[in-house]
Amino acid sequence: MESTAETFVFYLLIFLASIIGFLLYFYAPHWKVRRVPGPSPIPIVGHLPLMAKHGVDVFKYLTKQYGPIYRFHLGRQPLVIVADAELCREVGVKKFKDFPYRSLPPPITGSPLLLKGFGSMREPRWSAMRNAITSLYQPTHIGSLLPTMQSCIEILCENLSNAYDEDINFSNLSLRMTNDIIGKTAFGVDFGLSGNPSNKKTNETSVNEDDEVSHFLEQHIRCTNSLKMDLNGSFSIILGIVVPILQEPFRQLLRRIPGTVDHRIDVANSILRDKMDGIVAKRESEPSNRWGSKDFLSALLNVREAKGRALKDLITPDYVSGITYEHLIAGSMTTSFTLTATIYLVTKHRTVEEKLLEEIDGFGWHDAVPSPIDLVERFPYLDQVLKESMRLYMSSPLIAREADRDVEIGGYKLPKGTWVWLAPSVLANDPENFPNPNAFRPERFNPDGHEEKLRHPYAYFPFGIGPRACIGQKFAIQEIKLSLIHLYRRFVFRCSPELEEPPELEYGMVHEFKHGIKLRVIKRTFT
Numbered sequence: 001m002e003s004t005a006e007t008f009v010f011y012l013l014i015f016l017a018s019i020i021g022f023l024l025y026f027y028a029p030h031w032k033v034r035r036v037p038g039p040s041p042i043p044i045v046g047h048l049p050l051m052a053k054h055g056v057d058v059f060k061y062l063t064k065q066y067g068p069i070y071r072f073h074l075g076r077q078p079l080v081i082v083a084d085a086e087l088c089r090e091v092g093v094k095k096f097k098d099f100p101y102r103s104l105p106p107p108i109t110g111s112p113l114l115l116k117g118f119g120s121m122r123e124p125r126w127s128a129m130r131n132a133i134t135s136l137y138q139p140t141h142i143g144s145l146l147p148t149m150q151s152c153i154e155i156l157c158e159n160l161s162n163a164y165d166e167d168i169n170f171s172n173l174s175l176r177m178t179n180d181i182i183g184k185t186a187f188g189v190d191f192g193l194s195g196n197p198s199n200k201k202t203n204e205t206s207v208n209e210d211d212e213v214s215h216f217l218e219q220h221i222r223c224t225n226s227l228k229m230d231l232n233g234s235f236s237i238i239l240g241i242v243v244p245i246l247q248e249p250f251r252q253l254l255r256r257i258p259g260t261v262d263h264r265i266d267v268a269n270s271i272l273r274d275k276m277d278g279i280v281a282k283r284e285s286e287p288s289n290r291w292g293s294k295d296f297l298s299a300l301l302n303v304r305e306a307k308g309r310a311l312k313d314l315i316t317p318d319y320v321s322g323i324t325y326e327h328l329i330a331g332s333m334t335t336s337f338t339l340t341a342t343i344y345l346v347t348k349h350r351t352v353e354e355k356l357l358e359e360i361d362g363f364g365w366h367d368a369v370p371s372p373i374d375l376v377e378r379f380p381y382l383d384q385v386l387k388e389s390m391r392l393y394m395s396s397p398l399i400a401r402e403a404d405r406d407v408e409i410g411g412y413k414l415p416k417g418t419w420v421w422l423a424p425s426v427l428a429n430d431p432e433n434f435p436n437p438n439a440f441r442p443e444r445f446n447p448d449g450h451e452e453k454l455r456h457p458y459a460y461f462p463f464g465i466g467p468r469a470c471i472g473q474k475f476a477i478q479e480i481k482l483s484l485i486h487l488y489r490r491f492v493f494r495c496s497p498e499l500e501e502p503p504e505l506e507y508g509m510v511h512e513f514k515h516g517i518k519l520r521v522i523k524r525t526f527t
């Protein structure tokens with residue numbers, strides 16, 4: 001009898017201890033930032049249901065309710081959201097030493113290749129590598145890639161010429177082009193996604209003759225689709241969001257069970273990693289071919305060899321694979337989304353279209369190829385159109401940082417390890433800095449205009465902020481401007497009757513148009 005009572009008490013204690021452990025595990029992160037205002041989180045899922053309902057717009061509503069700094073719970077993990085230009089400057093620039101890293105959400109921690117990319121890198125590797133390769137992103141090197149970009153843009157134009165009087169999904173076509181550009185400029189490989197325009201029509205799926213490349217890209221697409229920040233990812237990613245401690249053990253378990261999403265992603269990740277390692281090893285063994293090549297991978301290997309032992313030990317082949325692969329994620333979806341958003345917005349605003357065509361036509365004769373300097377200096381209105389499009393459709397609406405020590409922001413003490421996320425897309429809609437924020441009005445970015453002069457210098461940062469800002473910004477701007485110039489010299493676009501209004505957005509690691517942007521292509525005629 002006595003022993004039954006003891007056993008009962010023993011199990012009761014275990015039960016109570018588990019409940020207390022569970023509560024401590026869930027509430028400890030919340031407790032540390034409890035003084036920061038914010039809506040009450042739902043146990044386990046936090047505010048994910050709000051995100052599922054409103055997408056990233058949820059931050060606009062919460063900013064109105066809670067002010068410029070508040071808590072948002074991504075499952076168990078509290079984020080401190082900062083939606084004020086001056087506070088963003090403080091986190092991203094003035095206190096960069098306190099926030100030198102990006103926090104790594106579960107989709108990234110589940111991707112071995114992305115863990116070796118720039119985005120995930122910490123000190124001392126990050127500064128050493130960023131300094132070593134910064135020259136590859138400077139105007140001289142980026143300018144030398146212009147002919148390669150142009151050749152891919154021309155294929156897109158040829159494809160569009162064949163699509164006369166048909167509906168096209170511009171998002172798909174532009175994504176193929178931007179992937180092809182990254183293929184050539186980063187990998188030195190022709191992905192051939194846009195196909196051969198002489199015998200293919202645009203709306204047909206481009207069939208790639210090269211099985212190796214298409215297999216690689218298939219795995220890439222599978223991995224990219226798994227990078228979701230909500231409850232649509234693999235089981236281990238969902239666990240990572242709600243019970244992070246279980247992510248790795250479950251990933252290890254599930255990746256061994258065929259048929260699970262984790263297994264499929266693991267297979268895809270291994271294939272990608274093997275392929276990337278193979279590409280890097282092959283390129284490394286061909287020094288003579290490498291020195292003449294301009295692609296990022298060859299240039300990175302050359303830098304590694306030229307700059308001595310210390311750098312060679314830092315830029316190991318697995319990091320070379322990681323950084324090169326990262327370009328596919330960081331450099332193609334972002335650029336394609338921005339190009340598509342710009343075409344969509346210009347199509348819907350005829351006065352902007354007229355003004356833009358006038359500037360582009362005024363550049364020179366029809367086939368004149370703008371130089372990299374022309375692109376920077378001779379298209380001021382195009383600059384304004386691009387900035388305004390990125391304001392309304394920001395590819396990266398949230399910028400992640402993590403406190404590397406105890407720090408105070410906006411009057412709140414944040415302990416080391418706090419995830420602080422900046423919300424540039426909320427700032428970009430703030431009527432104080434952007435009067436009538438829902439209107440598409442490129443002139444608000446006119447450098448001589450009143451509005452531009454009055455604006456806070458950190459009210460707009462679509463490419464991120466401070467030393468950790470996007471390294472590929474000049475690359476992206478050159479590519480998008482060159483594409484727009486070539487496209488508008490030959491075509492204008494009109495909305496397809498099937499165009500979704502307003503287009504629904506999907507947020508994985510970056511924004512995408514969920515159902516694409518359906519347009520009609522009109523060839524321009526010159527008399």
Ligand code: HEM
Binds near residue numbers: 118130330462473476
């Ligand atoms: C319209 C196109 C693009 C947009 C809107 C964009 C935006 C961003 C943003 C917001 C960040 C985070 C910055 C921060 O944390 O402060 C970032 C980082 C990064 N981007 Fe881009 N990006 C674009 C194109 C590109 C391209 C074309 C490349 C490569 C060729 C690239 C490579 C990177 C890399 C490597 C990082 C991580 C930098 C680091 O941590 O040091 N991006 N980008």
